Amino acid sequence: MVRDEKLSESELRRVADDLRGDWPTAEAVDFRESVEYHEALPPSKRFAEVLESADRPLLQPRAGVPRLDDQVRLLTHLLEDGRADLLPTTIDSYTRDNEYAKAQEGLEEARETGEDTLNGFPAVNHGVDGCRELIERIDGPVEVRHGTPDARLLAMVTFAGGFQSFEGGPVSYNIPYTKRRDLAETIEHWQFVDRLAGLYTEFGVRINREPFGPLTGTLVPPCIAIAVMLIEGLLAATQGVRSVTLGYGQVGNLVQDVAALRALRALGEEYLPDEVAVTTVFHEWMGGFPPDEARANGVIGLGGATAAVAEPDKVITKSPQEFRGVPTMEANAAGLRTTRQLIDMLAEQEITLDGVDDEQAFIERSTRCLVDAVLERGDGDVAAGTVRAFEAGALDVPFAPSESAKGAVLPARDDDGRVRILEFGDLALSDDIRETHAARLDERATTEQRPCSFRMVADDVDAISEGRLIGRPREGES
Amino acid sequence: MVRDEKLSESELRRVADDLRGDWPTAEAVDFRESVEYHEALPPSKRFAEVLESADRPLLQPRAGVPRLDDQVRLLTHLLEDGRADLLPTTIDSYTRDNEYAKAQEGLEEARETGEDTLNGFPAVNHGVDGCRELIERIDGPVEVRHGTPDARLLAMVTFAGGFQSFEGGPVSYNIPYTKRRDLAETIEHWQFVDRLAGLYTEFGVRINREPFGPLTGTLVPPCIAIAVMLIEGLLAATQGVRSVTLGYGQVGNLVQDVAALRALRALGEEYLPDEVAVTTVFHEWMGGFPPDEARANGVIGLGGATAAVAEPDKVITKSPQEFRGVPTMEANAAGLRTTRQLIDMLAEQEITLDGVDDEQAFIERSTRCLVDAVLERGDGDVAAGTVRAFEAGALDVPFAPSESAKGAVLPARDDDGRVRILEFGDLALSDDIRETHAARLDERATTEQRPCSFRMVADDVDAISEGRLIGRPREGES
């Protein structure tokens, strides 16, 4: 069974050597030389420092296209026209599957046809030099954003390539992103990634690590998301990571979102070791968007307003074209500016909402239940406990495609639009917490004069894209 | 001196007959026949009923183009693609000046060239039949929105033409809209308009009247706006108007805006006679917009969010193209949908903000000071009192172009972004209220390490268009 223990340097080296065979570009990776490369980068490109020293929420979009020149153009546009504070490089789906040959095929097709035949930047294929060229040509800190269960080679190449921030984690990049990956194995793979980041950190290059908070992006109850964040933060800390950004995806209820972000920060600081600098990131609504740019701007507006009240360290913005497909760079920059305008107009206002403290306490209590259950199942070991908790459904994620999760949890909104749990499966929540969820959903069922059922869940899934928050029955239905 | 007394029917008739000579289309106006025409209109076109029976904030854009067919196309688009609940017909600036000949010139030029050479719909020139054609071809309630100090002929023609709602009032369409109009005379003109609306009301056609709340749209302190609304509501009620919609323009501070809308509703219900149905309208930010559609969407987003919390009966939306000029119909519809999305996502959430009650009490106390001062100066007569109060500067509007106002009041934002008063002139606010304003602005001066001055006001005027709320000194300035 996998255990939450620091990987030895020899083990790290052994795995790294093994991985070198996976794709030709891996040969060029040289740790010592890479540390020197990072040391020479200007302060404006040091991700952790820029993020941790900010005095207002920093904005970061998602963006990745197959070709290097295009990626430079895209990021430059987002920096200049979008006034992004932090930049991303989103990796394509084949790379996420470790299908570097397919990614190569897509990249070559992109080069020939001029079309974006990949949904992201195949960083492994671009290799260390390609990545460094990108880092050098962009005047800002750039993060690798992906969704790769086994991101070891990606981390080797991109860290050597000058990236100082890396999204993901063994749960958050397995459960929502893939079907057949074994969770224990994924944890081992991420121990490698975290250890590598930790090693850079020990050599003075503080690599920022960002567990992916939104999970499946679809009505994820805050306690589940936060529990996963704490688990991944703990795992990363063990491997020597010292800069951790915990994430959370907007659910759309203002009070619940503000409460959840506060709970995330408070629990993050409590659970993670003192030597870890904890920051938080808020993702604008990650579920289905309205098929209309104007209404999408409304969703983004609520995201910006929520961020202004909750004051996370970072906000990942959406674009008004989210529904249709990967956005144009103009639309992507527009999403940034809409968000910035809202945050800056609200930033100096004192806004105190009733009910945040209660909801925060409830979220914290629920999250503790889940994390305790994990630790118990692992006899104090968070790695082993996570595997066992997911096996048992004690920890679970709604709409999880992965066979490593039970996928028995079903969420639904209550009468106020807060995300509650309708089906618990074997989720390790105490009876009194379950009762609260049930009571809130019963209220809604009464309002709607229909039983709680999957119909309600399906209506909630569609609600925001249809222009509302709660999936009330339509006329004639019940 | 003008007095707040109900116009006699003979006086009404005399004035109406006089006005018939002003432009040929006036001849066609026939009161009795018009009442019958209104009676035959379907319930969906009865403005007051639709507005007063709504169970959520209704949305209304601004829109007016010179030609009839274009206006039909425009309103149809706003109805279908924008899902507007209520429709406008914005009148051109020449008509507002009673320059019907110039408006005719513009209209003919528009017809010849196909270009929109007028900034609105010249309803008097289109005449009763033109207006009726418009009303018939549009499946919704339509309001006349303008800015005309002497709107008597416009009211005669448009009421006869089937419109059931009419914006404006003697103060709100004089002080912000014109330079040399005498206030007492304007009050007399609006007594005619209100009396005509009252007469229709007596005959069963409840014409809705909407004093223009935003005034100059530029940092108007809530107490001033609300005092003007109460004055105009009282004047309209005297003439028999029974459906009054009081307005307020967003200042951008969430707590202050919510408090102001609540104060507006509470005072409206208190001051206006019981037989008047009082509704409220919230105008999305009426000052200078950002020269960027994405950031403009942020401003609109904050407007929508504010409306969702304050729940006015109606919201006047802005478009992302506000800065550049009269918007395309697509952009206008987009502003509606962005607002709708925000309102509908927030509508069912219980959102209670700290500090609203205190701010509301402060606004109400200040407003009472102003209205009391008006009534005192008129020995209980609101018409005479208004004229005298404006003459003395006891009532005043910031940035008023009108010679009928002192224009001595200067507003500025405090450290929280709320609009306070920097220069009072002779504004009839009690000393303790003045001290509160001064104290709040002193806090800001301390924060910014610069004195309160016109520089601060100018910075606040530009702030939202530059992407923030408070006009903090830029680097290097102080």
Added chain:
Amino acid sequence: MPRTVILGVIGSDAHVVGITILEQAFDAAGFDVVNLGVQTSQEEFVEAALARDAEAVLVSSLYGHAAQDCRGFHERLAEAGLGDLTTYIGGNLAVGQDDPEETRERFEAMGFTRVFDSETEPEEAIEALRVDLEIPPTESERDPVRART
């Protein structure tokens, strides 16, 4: 007798929410739905269609790589003797802000019977399937199938 349809997300795509909703809707409409889940290969679709004697194969793809993932799919179906099968594909079928009309034509040319975009309501697909499989309409239907599909 319920008619069997195969449903799955092709390639390395993990977007599961859409097919979860579709499964539930087809099930409620009386179909026998075999949901293969996300990250389903071409082989798995063919095998399931053969094994379950399915009348239609419904392919979902959200992440933008549909064209590459579906290359040779209809040839493979034909080899398995399933050349006549009704095949639908739906979702976000290209990367970026594509022209829906072009995308539709591209996938029709690849052999799909019908092509649906991501604005598709489940009811539209159900109604289309009733037409294509010649199932008499029941009361449960709601929206008529869109003219353009």
Added chain:
Amino acid sequence: MPRTVILGVIGSDAHVVGITILEQAFDAAGFDVVNLGVQTSQEEFVEAALARDAEAVLVSSLYGHAAQDCRGFHERLAEAGLGDLTTYIGGNLAVGQDDPEETRERFEAMGFTRVFDSETEPEEAIEALRVDLEIPPTESERDPVRART
């Protein structure tokens, strides 16, 4: 000696905020500003320019009717012997979402020395006036005049 400039909003336009800001900025920059306010007729501009021996006339228009309001303005100035006066116009000069380049050309053709859009910072106009009236720059200047004006 301060140089005199006439400022006003032409036609029936009542947008006063812009000229209030401009007045203050020109004043701070050392000009002698005669602010005629809103709803100023062509005659009033001409009379004020004559009476105050002004070196420039600054016309503002926001509401979209500038073209109609300015028709014959330069002819009138010429008749009054003010043909050489520096004339600026600025604001939202057309109705709707106009092409700024076209609008600029139209007003230049009408005789205006320079045409400014509503994104103009007061500093740009001040700097332009310094160039056109050949006033030596002082320390108070901040932004260089935009190349295109």
